[in-house]
Amino acid sequence: MIVAKRKPFDEIKGMVKEKSSILLVGCGSCVSICHTGGEKEVAILASELRISSKSEGRGTEIDEVTILRQCEPEFVDGIKEKIEKVDLILSLACGVGVQTIAERYPAKLVYPALNTTGMAELEKPGEFREKCVGCGSCVLGDFAGICPLTCCSKGLLNGPCGGTKNGKCEVSPEIECGWQLIYERLKNQGKLNFLKVIQPAKNWSISHYGGARKLVIQEVQL
Amino acid sequence: MSEAFTSFEPQIVAFCCERCSYAAADLAGSMRLDYPPNLKIVLLPCAGKFEIIYMLKAFEAGADGGIVAGCLEGTCHYRTGNLQAAKRVARVKEILKELRIEEERVGMYFLSSAMGKEFAEIATEITERIKKLGPILKEEGK
Numbered sequence: 331m332i333v334a335k336r337k338p339f340d341e342i343k344g345m346v347k348e349k350s351s352i353l354l355v356g357c358g359s360c361v362s363i364c365h366t367g368g369e370k371e372v373a374i375l376a377s378e379l380r381i382s383s384k385s386e387g388r389g390t391e392i393d394e395v396t397i398l399r400q401c402e403p404e405f406v407d408g409i410k411e412k413i414e415k416v417d418l419i420l421s422l423a424c425g426v427g428v429q430t431i432a433e434r435y436p437a438k439l440v441y442p443a444l445n446t447t448g449m450a451e452l453e454k455p456g457e458f459r460e461k462c463v464g465c466g467s468c469v470l471g472d473f474a475g476i477c478p479l480t481c482c483s484k485g486l487l488n489g490p491c492g493g494t495k496n497g498k499c500e501v502s503p504e505i506e507c508g509w510q511l512i513y514e515r516l517k518n519q520g521k522l523n524f525l526k527v528i529q530p531a532k533n534w535s536i537s538h539y540g541g542a543r544k545l546v547i548q549e550v551q552l
Numbered sequence: 553m554s555e556a557f558t559s560f561e562p563q564i565v566a567f568c569c570e571r572c573s574y575a576a577a578d579l580a581g582s583m584r585l586d587y588p589p590n591l592k593i594v595l596l597p598c599a600g601k602f603e604i605i606y607m608l609k610a611f612e613a614g615a616d617g618g619i620v621a622g623c624l625e626g627t628c629h630y631r632t633g634n635l636q637a638a639k640r641v642a643r644v645k646e647i648l649k650e651l652r653i654e655e656e657r658v659g660m661y662f663l664s665s666a667m668g669k670e671f672a673e674i675a676t677e678i679t680e681r682i683k684k685l686g687p688i689l690k691e692e693g694k
Contacts, residue, residue: 339650370605374647377608382651384612385689 331360332424333458334367334444342375343382345441346418349390352379353416354443355409355431356396357423364458367422367444369396375422375443391416400427406434413438466536466543472524474515479532481508487529562616562682566591566675567606569599571629572665573621579668580675587675590682591619599623600633607644607658614689617657617682619674624662634662654685 336342346352354372362368376394383390395412397405400423413419413431418439421428424446432440450458463480469487470477479485483501490509493500497510516522534540568574574595580587596602599622607618620641622634638660645655661674 339647370603373605374608377605377612378647378651380612381608381653381688385651385653 331363331450331452331458332426332446333364333448333450333460334361334424334446336366336371336375336422336444337442339378342420342441342443343379346379346390346420349417349439351391351416352393352418352420353409353412354379354392354394354420354422355400355413355427356394357400357421357427358396358398359401361423361427361444362396363452364450365456367424372396372422375420400424401430403430403434406430464538465532465534466538466540467533469529472527472529473512474519474521474524476508476512476515478508478512481506481511483508487532560683560687562590562679562687563614564591564678564682565607565610565615565618566593567596567599567602567618567620568593569622569634570595570597572623572627572667573599573661573663573671575665576621576663576667576671579665580672581668583668585668585672587672588679590679591675598628598630598633599637600628600630602637602640604640604643604647607641608647611653611688616685616688617678619659619661619678621661621663621671621674624664627664653688656681657685657688 354376356362356369356372357367358369365371372394376392379390379392383392393412393416395409397409399405400421413435418441419431419435420441420443421431422443424444425442428440428442432438448460449462449464451461453459461480462477463485465479469479478487478489482489483499483505484491486509489512490507494507494510497507499505499507513522513525516524536543566573566577568577574593577593594606599620602620607620610618620637622628622637625634628634641658641660644658648655648657659678663670
């Protein structure tokens with residue numbers, strides 16, 4: 331899922347300052363699962379803003395709504411009436427959701443309340459670990475299902491580097507060495523010979539660095 | 553201290569688990585113990601039912617402070633509801649800090665149903681503490 335972290339309250343407050351009506355829009359998908367932009371979190375931020383507005387003697391009108399998927403225009407269109415009534419929209423979705431609203435309502439001020447941090451796996455309740463950088467040409471089959479681009483701090487395809495010590499990365503003792511994990515798993519699978527293959531230089535032009543990518547599925551197009 | 557502050561009677565919401573602190577509050581009454589009437593008790597089936605938004609809504613509605621009271625550690629009838637509640641109270645304190653509101657306005661307590669005397673003491677202590685802090689929305693002159 332896509333994971334995101336809420337921005338500090340002071341930063342959010344700075345965005346909505348001087349506005350008399352605000353709509354907080356949550357997303358019922360990924361950010362609900364990672365507890366940062368779902369219905370509950372929208373209610374908490376709305377309440378914080380109401381208390382703050384009241385304590386500063388401002389009567390800001392704060393409305394809230396959570397839609398199933400903020401990255402789909404159909405769902406965003408469903409809250410058209412609410413959006414049209416307010417001065418500013420504060421989105422608690424990932425960057426995609428924020429842009430979907432901004433594109434549908436170009437005259438409206440749309441601000442993000444979250445910082446989108448990446449694609450992650452739910453490790454245990456309340457903990458999410460990044461697992462994919464969306465490189466555009468998956469190499470997981472060569473590395474026993476462990477992504478070296480994500481799990482190695484340096485993103486090495488021909489690792490490890492000299493900074494691995496006792497299974498930990500030199501970047502931080504909290505970080506596991508991705509290459510140690512790859513080695514251990516390949517060893518268990520009896521496929522250490524995979525590591526003898528020299529991986530060619532990665533084609534980064536099909537990743538984000540080649541510009542915003544577009545996925546087209548012709549058979550479902552109308 | 554100004555006259556307005558000395559006459560200030562805070563509104564405090566107490567979210568109490570029915571298995572322990574709610575019964576402790578009941579016991580305090582049966583024991584004829586005095587405690588300030590500022591505490592408004594909300595019955596929860598377990599402290600683990602407490603949600604951050606409950607306390608924020610209480611503040612929005614005009615409460616000046618709030619507590620959550622669950623079973624003694626290791627005695628929660630639903631295993632860890634009291635510990636989960638403590639984590640949520642810690643988050644409420646962080647939120648209050650973000651809002652420049654004193655975090656001492658909220659507290660987490662662990663009680664058994666036999667602790668009527670302690671419940672009365674907690675009620676008195678939190679009421680005194682919040683009286684000293686004054687109303688949350690000072691400019692409204694509550």
